[in-house]
Amino acid sequence: MFVDSYDVIFTGNKQDILEKFFALDADAVFSAEGFCWPDASLENKYPESDGKKYLNSGGFVGFAPAIHKIATHVAIQDEDDDQLFYTKIYLDPSLRESLRIRLDNKSTIFQNLNGAVGDVSISEDAYPKVKNTAYGTEPIVIHGNGPSKVALNSLANYLAGAWKNGEGCLVCEDRITLGTDTVSTRMPQVTVGIFIEEATPFFDEFLDHFIELDYPKEKISLFIHRGVDYHNERLRQFVENGAASYAKLEMTSTDDLLEWKARERALEVCLLDACDFYLNLDSRVHLTNRKVLQHLIAKDRNFIAPLVMRTGQAWSNFWGALTSEGFYARSHDYMEIVKGEKKGIWNVPYIGEVYLIKASVFSKKPLSYVNGALDPDMALCKNLRERGIFMYVDNMEDFGFLINSEHFDTSKKHPDFYEIYNNQFAWALRYIHKEYKDIFSNHTGVLRQPCHDVFWFPLASPTFCTHLIEIMENHGGWSDGTNSDPRLAGGYENVPTRDIHMKQVGLEPQWLFFLREYVRPVQEHVFTGYYHDPPKAIMNFVVRYRPDEQPSLKPHHDASTYTLNLALNQAGKDFTGGGSHFIRQNCSVTSSPSGWGLLHPGRLTHYHEGLTTTSGTRYIMVSFVDP
Known part of the structure; x- marks a missing residue:
């Protein structure tokens, strides 16, 4: 038996090969492929076949006397092509008959992959083999001839004892033992x-x-x-x-x-x-x-x-x-x-x-x-x-x-803040509060209810709060706090604040995604039975309270099913006073930690007001969800 070396995998033993060879009833069997090479002009001289009809010299097996007669039939020079040499012998009808040569045209033993990658698949045996789905055979010698070596390498991940179904990779163990001491001088450079x-x-x-x-x-x-x-x-x-x-x-x-x-x-x-x-x-x-x-x-x-x-x-x-x-x-x-x-x-x-x-x-x-x-x-x-x-x-x-860097816009202030779509995992690591996940584990103190149906919880990281404030101040287009607001469809705001809408800084789509991914789960957790995915919100804005601008907000209902009120800076440090007072409940929430959100019903039950900020500047992020 002869095979090429560096691009061949065996999936059986010598007994398997002999058994299949004897069944082919020939003295010499050459592998077959779908291309006539190296001399395409010989194509019409090949006998018809119901399988692959052209000889490939990368694999053959036969009785030693027959192989010897074939190999010594005529002299061959070192620079001559071996496949052409064997092809000419095979195409001579009398020699083909007398030497009892046949091609393995249905890949009984030899599977040449060039031009036939689509014919093969991996079997589901405990130790996988190659199946030729075109002919229903299980070849033993898998040859990555020509440009099919990439396909051969892929098959090699499973063949010849590399993989066992049910157990996985059998050749993935450590081959080198490193010391556990990370300062060891034995560690490679x-x-x-x-x-x-x-x-x-x-x-x-x-x-x-x-x-x-x-x-x-x-x-x-x-x-x-x-x-x-x-x-x-x-x-x-x-x-x-x-x-x-x-x-x-x-x-x-x-x-x-x-x-x-x-x-x-x-x-x-x-x-x-x-x-x-x-x-x-x-x-x-x-x-x-x-x-x-x-x-x-x-x-x-x-x-x-x-x-x-x-x-x-x-x-x-x-x-x-x-x-x-x-x-x-x-x-x-x-x-x-x-x-x-x-x-x-x-x-x-x-x-x-x-x-x-x-x-x-x-x-x-x-x-x-x-x-x-x-x-x-x-x-x-x-x-x-x-x-x-x-x-x-x-x-x-x-x-x-x-990281996906394809749409990273460095012209923006804190461009990472805009990456919630493209890099959500990294975005959440930086911008979501480290205790957010504990909301759903009923950890004591993480989810609070300071007033009836008013829920208080950690949502955004300190970096989130700092960056959002800086994005807004960098934009600088704060409204004047009057009832006239050209940003709204009707041009009139009943309960005006000094604010900047997320749309103005190009963040509205990202904010709606934030509401869906991080606020909606909390809402469903606390307001049992209310489900609306995705949440809708056409009013998303950052409010700025200052004693010399707008220190407070009169009593009002929000145009929402529920409202998110997110504290962006720290009471007692960045400002004094401030907070929300729920009038019907006679309950106030003050000194909200930076990054903590308030979630409360909007339209009917929670009539509320913004308490007076007495010094400094207070920033909050507000969303009227499902108006």
Whole structure:
């Protein structure tokens, strides 16, 4: 038996092969494919077949005397094509008959994948095999001939004992044991290349997550490349306050090096520092798993990446398959991998943004981030594929998440505040009160009822409150507090306040999303039986109370089913006085902590007034929900 080497997987043993060979009743069996190569002019000389009709020399099996006669039929030179040599013998009817040669045209033994990837699937056996669905066979020799090697690598995640249904990955155990002492001198030396190629939402948290990695900083060298200046101040703070803890720091910018050259320079720096590993980290990647470096190093792969995704989306840092042009295609198991329904270490054709490379991969032959017009990550991965270096993505643990920077508008004041749609997870980590989730756990003191049917609870973080106030003051278009209000459909406000509507600062869609995601669950929790999704609100505004402007608000009903009143700054610190007095209940709520919300019925039962602010400035956010 002969097979090609680096692009072949066996899924059975010699007894399986012999059994299938004998059933084919031939002295020599060659694998078959759907393309006539290398001489397409010979196509019409092939006998008709109800399967794949063209010979492929990447796999054949037969009795030794028959193979010897075929191989020595005529002389062949080193530079001659072996497939053409065997093809000419097969196409000679007399030789084909006398030597009893046949093609495995239904993939009984040999499965050539080129042009036939759609014919195969993974079986559901305990140890998966390849099924040829076109012919109902289970081939044993799987050959990734031609451009089908990406498909072969994908199948290899399951074949030859790599996977067992019911148990999962059988080859994903740690191959290297690292010491548990994070200051151990035995820990490998790692160079980290941090690339900030665009203005990126939640960059502060990106740096914080990196700084908090549980890996000895004296074993980490840093290379930072700035493609934009937007984050320079935060980087300056990082350099002044923490960079000295690392073994080395080199910082450069697009003024010095273009992105592709900077990425190659990072690898050079790694080798100059006698590194063991290189970690690429783009600013869109938040590594929240503090042990991620130890985890990846222990897996001992030449190129491995932690799986990270945009939260709530199927967008990740890897591709499971490629189109014929080399661009994104979804593999058969992509959704199972990103959803965590299958856990393992996956051989994939493309990885970007975050990955760990062994220094030995590029110490003798440098890696290049250039390949035609491809972007640097795509170019690197294509070059790796051409060098036969496998790339793996690991989803064995939760490692972090990806930021979506596509619509980040840095012209706005606090642009991160506007990112609730595109980056909800990161947005909530920064802007939702740390005790918000305890509302639904009945933790004592988290959900209060200071007045009948008036509920008081933590909702927004201090940063939320500060940023919203600063957005409003930066806009500066406070209403004059009179009944005349051109912003309203009728132009008249019955109970006017000095305010700015969320619509005026471009935040109304985001605020309605906030009401749906974070206020509606509380409303349903406290007002049992009332359900309206999504909540509607056409009046969403920040009110400013000052003794010299508008210190208070007369008694009124709100035009709402229920009202949210969110305190944005701190009583007793930023202002004195203020609060809400519910007249029918003869009950007041004062000194509301910053970020705490009041939820109360609007139209009928809760006639109320705004108490006088006696000094300072009081800010509140108000929504009339379901008017």
